[in-house]
Amino acid sequence: MEEIRRKLTEYGRKIVEKGLVAGPGGNISAREGEFVYLSPSGFFLDEIKEEEWIKVNLKTGEIYSDLRPTCEISMHLGIYLEKENIKAVFHTHPPVTIGLISAGVKFKPFFPDFVTVLGRNLPVIEYVTPGGEEIRKAVVKEIKNANVILLKNHGVVAVGESIKEAYTRSLIVEEAAKSIFVGILTGKIKYLKKKQIEQIENLEVEDYRKSLLKKQ
């Protein structure tokens, strides 16, 4: 069995363990060469067996499975076609993030891992119907300049140059949401200043940490 199937199974479990999706929500995929492997529709992400990930030819759209792929297949393929370096797409439904973005709370850098893992720019997309061309168009447009996209009243799309990087971004965005929530509840939250963000971006050690994430 391909290594990519083993990894997707492993990270599908992690995503559920961390509470980033519940029930049959969310969908994840990874790319290898001209093929994309997607979660099947209606499955809980922690119950997908290695052989059940759905192989699709990115160029032709041919599906090599009897199962039906996630209804967000169009969005996943659209992202891979848009950005050559993306190797994984994780779409999750993290509860604290969804609550905050839907209430209009801004997600801006305010701790070092926010800057290095998520980046400066986290676009917010107004609600669109899931599973169709509308969401594909909206996400693909923003993914050119972002690693994480926030979908109002819906969830998050995080991409990475590896499965681990897409997973880490999914995790850190929800961690950020929890911290933002606590900050708002207990006082007036102070975000990092532009100069502080630049200093974090220029740390040599961060280049090393980022390169590790991309390799796995």
Ligand SMILES: [Zn+2]
């Ligand atoms: Zn969704």
